[in-house]
Amino acid sequence: MKLQLTALLSLICMIAFGQKKSEKEEWKQLFNGKNLDGWDIKIRGNDLNDNFGNTFRVEDGKMVVRYDQYDDFKQKYGHIFYKGDFSYYRVVVEYRFVGEQAPKGEGWAWRNSGIMVQGQPATTMGKDQDFPISIEVQLLGGDGKKPRTTCNLCTPGTNVVMNGELKTQHCFNSTSKTYDGDQWVKAEVLVLGDSLIRHYANGEMVLEYNKPQMGGGNVSGNDPSLMVDGKLLDHGSISLQSESHPVEFRKVEILNLKGCMDAKATNFKSYYVKADNSACTYGKK
Template identity: 45%
Template sequence: MKRYLLFTGVLLMFSCGNNNSKKHTNDWQVLFNGKDLEGWTPKIHHHEVGENYANTFRVKDGVIQVNYDNYDSFNERYGHLFYDKPFSSYHLKFKYRFTNQWMEDAPSYTYRNSGIMFHSQDPKTILKEQDWPISVEYQMLADADDGNPRPTGNMCSPGTDVTYNNEIDPRHCINSTSKTYPWDEWVNGELIVYKDSLIIHIVNKDTVLQYSKPTIGGGVANRFNPSVKIDGKALTEGFIGLQAEGQGIEFKDILIKELE
């Protein structure tokens, strides 16, 4: 009898474990439906929020494209496509790969360079002539065919500061420990955010960067509304935005799970 009860208990534990796993899986929310840009809002420098200039952001073959085939010149049209809901603590997953499009009048650093902004200000508060949103960035780079390493999953900080190695880091960008990937290869990115405490960058299942305490501060962002940029204010939540800065890129399989 004791052996039977023990065996039954193990079966119950296994069953509960499976149920919890299923519930865990169902917590993932799809942010991109694979068909259109429903739930997403563009904001492009020199243009009002909601204006998708020259169809910069579009959906084709189940991916979100940053596409410049309708542009005559880039003209500093730094763009971002924001999901309409802010998030605080979460685990974000996505896939990206670069295309062979690059606007040659864009700054040279934008070559095979893009990113996902998070803890960003509301796009409705971004002024027409504001170039970058006040936010933190998960930066993506790819091989530039020049023989130099270009890690991906880096951190950049337009209008913000972060704490790295127990001190506020003055650098605008902090490189991760990832390897360099070919520009046309799909890469799996992940971002784990715990409000204004720990932030973790993951590339192809490897943790490549950790930092903490994102706050409003620093430079890079220009022509913002001063009432929005309150230096020293902790960033505990914000919007997620896909970046367009002169380099073509594709995004797909964008999922999020909110964390306690």
């Protein structure tokens, strides 16, 4: 009897161990470290995939934004879009600011870039459109003199809900530390459809809000027929920004959470806990 019980317990442990291994996180590298395959480029005033001034390029295994071929920035805001559509996910970017700002770049754009999530596709942007309709996770570098948080929120063509109230202002500061100089910073965004978005800076949660939706201003040159005020953004593109200051990205990766949702959950907080505990198979759906 003892022998049978021991064998049964061993079998249960083997099954449990096998399940745990199969449910490991499966991160996908969006940037392969070699080239820009799988990405689309849209720079204001230029056609899709016209990489004006070789703005977006790969150097030393990093995706970089450079302005050495610019005489005048001329508000040529640019974005590089991963060719995909996502709804529930965690995206991680490791970035740093370097060098000097492009000639005639706006003062507010000094050491300024962003991760755009739940955005419109690159193919639907107007030739003279400045920013995609999206949620912008604003990335900022410090000047060594005063606090300047990163992983903030800006809202080109969008609004969000915070603490149950619709917010229509353009930008919101996070609670992050200031990161001066050329140090690498890890920015992570948790996106759960049109329900919940959280920002993390170097592993610390620094901002949270709900119900990302179209509305407001702060975007120009877009097709007005695509702007539907109040439409919830439950899926969309992911892109990285060129706003006039050189920036480098050494990692861009995603953990697809689609398919992990507990259909019986009344809110997405339980969904997030479930995912953290590996209660579903990551990256499979």
